[in-house]
Amino acid sequence: MISEIAIDGPQKLLGKDGKTEYVIREVTMRDLNAVIEINRKVLPENYPPWFFVEHIEQYPKAFIVAEVGGKVVGYVMSRVEFGWSYIAKGKTAKKGHIVSVGVLPEARRLGIATAMMLRALKALKNYYDTTEVYLEVRVSNTPAISLYEKLGFRVVGRIPRYYSDGEDAYIMARPL
Numbered sequence: 001m002i003s004e005i006a007i008d009g010p011q012k013l014l015g016k017d018g019k020t021e022y023v024i025r026e027v028t029m030r031d032l033n034a035v036i037e038i039n040r041k042v043l044p045e046n047y048p049p050w051f052f053v054e055h056i057e058q059y060p061k062a063f064i065v066a067e068v069g070g071k072v073v074g075y076v077m078s079r080v081e082f083g084w085s086y087i088a089k090g091k092t093a094k095k096g097h098i099v100s101v102g103v104l105p106e107a108r109r110l111g112i113a114t115a116m117m118l119r120a121l122k123a124l125k126n127y128y129d130t131t132e133v134y135l136e137v138r139v140s141n142t143p144a145i146s147l148y149e150k151l152g153f154r155v156v157g158r159i160p161r162y163y164s165d166g167e168d169a170y171i172m173a174r175p176l
Helices: 029-042 049-058 112-126 142-150
Strands: 011-014 021-026 064-068 071-084 092-103 132-138 154-159 169-175
Touching: 021 112, 029 049, 029 064, 029 071, 029 092, 049 071, 064 112, 071 112, 092 112, 112 142, 132 142, 142 169
Parallel strands: 092 132
Antiparallel strands: 011 021, 021 064, 064 071, 071 092, 132 169, 154 169
16 A cells, blocks of 8 residues: 555545545645644644644644545644664664554544555655654554554554553554
């Protein structure tokens, strides 16, 4: 599927249900309120508006949204960091960081999160020249862990009490 995902411009795709069409594309500032609303609805970790604006301005190619019927139903927010590699132990790396992924419940199970992630990964590699990518995920979030494993991520660490409710996070990473 990765070869099917375009890196530029809006891309129309067909959901796994065989009938729902959706579009993935780069975020624009016009999407800010919709992205914040999705974040508030589907994730317990919420960010202030300035945090989203910062990512839209600094890493727009790797901040992907999905639309169904013209409505934004999902997003993947990414950034670029420098630091110790999760892949090449003992070395530093320019890394992509998947900061947040959210899809509204009514748009799940269509392949939207997978398509957005694939586009973000391509952008992190091709536009931002990162060599690996990582993310944090709740240890209890089996559906997300399964998605990330299908995309080639592997658990490379665990952060105790990472989330505000005290739950641990896995660090998952993969080379690009």
